[in-house]
Each structure stands twice: as C-alpha cells, then as structure tokens.
Amino acid sequence: MNAFDTTEKVTLADVAEQAGVSVMTVSRVVNDRPGVGERTRTRVRHAIATLGYRPNIVARGLKAHRSRTIGLIVPDVTNPYFPAIVRGAEDVAIAHGFTLLLTNVIEDVEREVAALEAFEDRRVDGVIACSPRLSAERLDALLGRHHAAVIVNRRSKPGVAGSVRLDHEYGMRQLMHHLLAIGCRRFGVIAGPVDSHAARERILGIDRETREHGIDVPAANVLAGPPTVEGGESTTRTLLARDPSIDALVCFNDLVAAGALVTLAELGIAVPERIAVVGYDDIPFARMFTPPLTTMRASTYDLGRHAMTMLFERMEGRGHGVDIVLQPELVVRASTRAAAPPA
Amino acid sequence: MNAFDTTEKVTLADVAEQAGVSVMTVSRVVNDRPGVGERTRTRVRHAIATLGYRPNIVARGLKAHRSRTIGLIVPDVTNPYFPAIVRGAEDVAIAHGFTLLLTNVIEDVEREVAALEAFEDRRVDGVIACSPRLSAERLDALLGRHHAAVIVNRRSKPGVAGSVRLDHEYGMRQLMHHLLAIGCRRFGVIAGPVDSHAARERILGIDRETREHGIDVPAANVLAGPPTVEGGESTTRTLLARDPSIDALVCFNDLVAAGALVTLAELGIAVPERIAVVGYDDIPFARMFTPPLTTMRASTYDLGRHAMTMLFERMEGRGHGVDIVLQPELVVRASTRAAAPPA
DNA sequence: TTGAAAGCGCTAACAG
DNA sequence: CTGTTAGCGCTTTCAA
Numbered sequence A, B: 001m002n003a004f005d006t007t008e009k010v011t012l013a014d015v016a017e018q019a020g021v022s023v024m025t026v027s028r029v030v031n032d033r034p035g036v037g038e039r040t041r042t043r044v045r046h047a048i049a050t051l052g053y054r055p056n057i058v059a060r061g062l063k064a065h066r067s068r069t070i071g072l073i074v075p076d077v078t079n080p081y082f083p084a085i086v087r088g089a090e091d092v093a094i095a096h097g098f099t100l101l102l103t104n105v106i107e108d109v110e111r112e113v114a115a116l117e118a119f120e121d122r123r124v125d126g127v128i129a130c131s132p133r134l135s136a137e138r139l140d141a142l143l144g145r146h147h148a149a150v151i152v153n154r155r156s157k158p159g160v161a162g163s164v165r166l167d168h169e170y171g172m173r174q175l176m177h178h179l180l181a182i183g184c185r186r187f188g189v190i191a192g193p194v195d196s197h198a199a200r201e202r203i204l205g206i207d208r209e210t211r212e213h214g215i216d217v218p219a220a221n222v223l224a225g226p227p228t229v230e231g232g233e234s235t236t237r238t239l240l241a242r243d244p245s246i247d248a249l250v251c252f253n254d255l256v257a258a259g260a261l262v263t264l265a266e267l268g269i270a271v272p273e274r275i276a277v278v279g280y281d282d283i284p285f286a287r288m289f290t291p292p293l294t295t296m297r298a299s300t301y302d303l304g305r306h307a308m309t310m311l312f313e314r315m316e317g318r319g320h321g322v323d324i325v326l327q328p329e330l331v332v333r334a335s336t337r338a339a340a341p342p343a
Numbered sequence C: 001t002t003g004a005a006a007g008c009g010c011t012a013a014c015a016g
Numbered sequence D: 001c002t003g004t005t006a007g008c009g010c011t012t013t014c015a016a
Helices: A012-019 A023-030 A038-051 A057-064 A083-095 A109-121 A136-144 A168-181 A197-212 A229-242 A254-266 A300-315 B012-019 B023-030 B038-051 B057-064 B083-095 B109-121 B136-144 B168-181 B197-212 B229-242 B254-266 B300-315
Strands: A069-074 A099-104 A126-130 A149-152 A162-166 A187-190 A248-251 A276-278 A295-297 A323-326 A329-331 B069-074 B099-104 B126-130 B149-152 B162-166 B187-192 B222-224 B248-251 B276-278 B295-297 B323-326 B329-331
Touching: A012 A023, A012 A038, A023 A038, A057 B057, A069 A083, A069 A109, A083 A099, A083 A300, A083 B099, A099 A109, A099 B083, A109 A126, A109 A136, A126 A136, A126 A300, A136 A149, A149 A300, A162 A168, A162 A300, A168 A197, A168 A248, A168 A276, A168 A295, A168 A329, A187 A197, A187 A229, A229 A248, A229 A254, A248 A254, A254 A276, A300 A323, B012 B023, B012 B038, B023 B038, B069 B083, B069 B109, B083 B099, B083 B300, B099 B109, B109 B126, B109 B136, B126 B136, B126 B300, B136 B149, B149 B300, B162 B168, B162 B300, B168 B197, B168 B248, B168 B276, B168 B295, B168 B329, B187 B197, B187 B229, B187 B254, B222 B229, B229 B248, B229 B254, B248 B254, B254 B276, B300 B323
Parallel strands: A069 A099, A069 A126, A126 A149, A149 A162, A162 A323, A187 A248, A248 A276, B069 B099, B069 B126, B126 B149, B149 B162, B162 B323, B187 B222, B187 B248, B248 B276
Antiparallel strands: A099 B099, A295 A329, B295 B329
C-alpha cells in the first residue's frame, strides 16, 4: 500500500449524499443521460467536482458487461513492424475513451491462446489479433467467445471476425517483377516462419510471378527461418553455401534483410552488384541500412487504425463481413540498384 | 455482437448447481483454498471443466479491489528504446498472472495525466511510468492515488513510487571520456527534449566531464530537439551552420544520432574522420548504422524486468524506498574510430 | 423529474 | 468441511 495512499475512493453514494439526491440521479448526470432537472444537474456536477469523483469502471463493467477496454495481441513489439500498428489502434481507441490491453505472444501459439483467454476473463469489449498463428479452427473458437474481433493480416469467417490485411501476394509479385526487370534470375528466398499466413501468401506471389516469367525457383533455395536479424544472418549463410550462384535474396521482412546485408558485407559480397537484396515492410530503419533497402511499404499505422475502427463498428453491430485489403507500395532503394549520384 | 457469440457466460452459480454444492465451495476450489473435501473438490473441478467455467475477473475485482492488471506508460513504442522495456515488464507480469494496460503518451504531459487517471478508473493494481515528463508535484499526486507505482528513468519520493533508472550522468561521462581520449575538442550537443529528466542528467555528465578536462562546450553548441531521426537531421544542420569547426556530435539518443549520420552523409562529411558521432541507448539497429554507432548500452529489457519486479514487491508492501540504478556500458563502434580491418 | 429495489459475479465473514 | 448472508459500485427496471 502506498504511503501517500489517498485511495479512499469516493463513490456515487458519496456524491449523492453531498448533493442531497439519490445515486440514480448522480448516475444520470455522470452518464449525461436525460431526466434530470437543470438545477439538480448543476448541483450534482458541483458535488462531483468538489469530491473529485471518478466512476469505477470495474463496477460499471460488472453490470453493463462493458469494460471500455480492447485486447490487442501482437507477436512482438520488439519487431519494428508492429509498434506503429499499436499506435494506430491506440489512437482510435483513446479517441473513443477506450484503453488497450496489450500482449506480446512471441510467435508462440500457446501464448496466443492464453492471451485470448485472459482477455475474455477481463471482459474486454473487443479483440484485435495481429498476424495470429493459431489454426483457423482454434482461432475461430477463441474469437467466437468475444463480443467483437478483428484479425490483422489474415482472413477469417466474417461472422467471427473482421479482417484488415495487406495484399502480400500482390506485394511480393511487385518485388519479384522489379527484380526480374533488373535482370535477376537466380533467387534465394528466406521465407519466414512456416506457420505464418503472410509467409505463405508471399511465397505464392513469388511462385506465380516467376512462373509467368518462365523462371523456376529451386525448392532448395527456399528456406524458412525466424523473422529476425539473427535468422537472416544464419539463413543467408546456409543459402549461399547451398547455391553460390544466387543473384537475388528475397527476404521475408526487413529484419531478415538486415541480417542478410550484414552477412553479405562480412563475406565481402557486393550489394547490389553481385547480389540484390529485397526486404518487406519498410520499417523505419530500412532507408538507413547499408545499402538502403528496397522493400514493400504499407502504412502499418493505418493498418492499426483501420482495424480498431472496424472493431468499433463490429462492437456496435455494424460493418459485418467487412474485409479491408490495403495495397503495399514498392520502394526501390540502393540494395537493388547502383546508387544514383547525390542530387 | 458476434454472430457466433457463445458468450452465455457460465458463472460460479452454474458450476455450483452442476456440482450440487454452494457457490462458496466452488469459489474455494477455483482459488485453490483449503476447506474443501477431496471428493467435493474433484466433483467441482469436473463441473468446471464440463461447463468451461472461467472466473470473471471484473466481478472479482469489484469485491477484492484487485484486477490483476498493471498499467504501463511509455512515451512511444515506436521509439526502439521502449519495446524491450515493455517486454521485460510484461514477462514478469505474465509470470504472476497479470496483464498489461499499455498507453503511449507521445511525449505529451496531458496524455500522461489522462493515462494515469484511466488506469485509476480501471482499478489497476499498480503502475509503471517510463520517463515521465510530468512535474514532480503532479506526478506524485497522481501516483499517490495508486496502490503501488514504479518510475523508470527518474527518481521519486520512495513513499510514492519506487524507481529503476540508468545512471545517465555516468553514461554520458563515459562517452565524453572516450571522445576526449580520441582527441575531440569541439563538441556539438543535440540535447533532446528540454523537459526530459534523462536529458538534464546527460547534460550534467557532459558539463562535468569536459570541465574536468578544462574544456568548454559553448552554450550555442547545445541545442534541444525532438528525440527522433528527423529531429537529429534538422538539428545537425543547424549546429553545423552555427559552428562548422565541430569535431564531435553528441546525440541525445541513437535515433537522433541516426538522423545526424544521414545528414552528415548528405553533406559529404566523413564520420568519424572529420566528425565523430555518438548516440545513447544502443538500440538494436545501432550496430547497423553507417558507420556503426558508438553508444551507451543498457539492457532495457532488464529495466522493464526490474521495474515490474519492484512493483510486485511494493504491491505486497515490501521493498519500499528501493531505488535501483543500472550502469550503462560503453560500446565503441566505427562512428568514433576508423574501421578495423575485417577479421 | 426523481427515487427505491434488485442484482451483475464474486468473496469475506461468519454460521452450522 | 460446507453453506448462508451481505455487499463491492454501479445500472436497469419500475414506481412515484
């Protein structure tokens, strides 16, 4: 207990007494509801201010089954891809007077389950799950127990959850198109986690785009790995050992690409002259890599913003079946083309 | 409302009926409390499993005045310095069965106030505030209303909040010592936000270390600015315009240093040959800057871990007056010394 | 326009 | 060992 604890909470009853009215009247004033005379209302407001009354959201939630809280699940805020999603979601939530319950699930399916259950126990009003790894069945079962849900970067049954996602297949095709255009033919792919939905879509994009160009990516040149800098470093070594003739490295995300760049520098392999490198996500530091990284950009802030907006619509019973798909945008930098002379 | 809503929540009473006992007995079983026969206990457990009962933490909180929730305030998760703090704090919280209420306050004092009040309304069990900007009086008043509190990167009255912080003055002296040792004499300082406590401590470190070496940093060479890459870019230009003879740029943090490096590269100024650059924090990407950045490292994960551990102690009434100070560690990289030949 | 009563789901305190 | 009673702070329902 805090030594300076001034926690003697003032309740509706205290205010009611002070104002000489019933708790119900105070409740009406607090919630800006009609049915209170102007004089009484003023008197109650005065009492509220005097006593420093603040409504107990826990008590309100018990009765009203609403907590003004949203559960947000992200794989890992430590991955620069996610913080902006959190910010986008939070800004919308705060504008509605809601607060965020955040959980990092560290690419771990069981932590996803635990988080969803913890949210349920706390009676959150809605849930947003980013890049969930759970199987569709388990996820639907868990989300179905919530009042409203939105999934980011994956589809879902519209009745269970809305979805906001990036068109990863399109994005990857853009990237491959660019690489093919600059003459790359021998691809190495660092594919990211096997259970990642986004990873599968991106692989699909690679396959389709190369196939259309009559080019084949050998299965041995596609390697799964953790979506981290370290993962990128080790996978790059493996890939290069297997096939030294690779002329383009397609990385699951910018972190992996960062690892690839570090390793290539260590090996003395020139980027982009000998090997072109592309990432995905355009994290804030991608432009500062050496060389700056060609990648796909999408506003993750908007992703979070849209997800939360959609969640509020679903919480109000509107907007069912909505599925927002954002198109990422190709950002060409020096990792796939020789540096232009400075302006 | 979710179309697949299976939200008919099962309550203690449902379980009690199913098991043919009173709610109190079920409550005892749920909370692993003594005073229930083994046979009954088993029967109740069975009923719980059958019905899929999960305790309503909101209801429990109303009675028990505990929500198993911790409020965490960070300036901005989008700043790579903070996510690891969140993770460190979260890992400890989850191990105790607690969940995190997270709020980004975006370097905005009024959002700090709003967050602290929102936490109070939700009856969180404790609060951790990272790098708060509020004045000591307002902060103490707000924190005093919470059961327990810990401040990160700033001191507080021990009765009001515990504190976990880095020794910024020491850290900055280390950095300055290093710069002086390699021969830098003409310093430019990008000092960070004026209301930041950490910023003031670091300035103190600069002053003391340079003074001991009989060197003076002109007041005009110390410029406040936002703790961002963009802030670093613009402030670097201003500083260089004022004093082109600067031979070392001391940056508030690594983001600012990143901006400085970008600007220096654009201006064609060689780092470290003409100007040495140092950052602060050792964010994960600091080693990947061009050139890699000399900076002070501290495990922000540990900062978060310690803060949450201390908070739990304070919640239990122990550990009052504790003030943990972590020493950062100098990491010398190429931004202050010519690159060594590759191993 | 106002208020009294009941109860959300749980637990503390006290019976039996 | 088990159950009953009361009430946390609020809102819904119904009555005045």
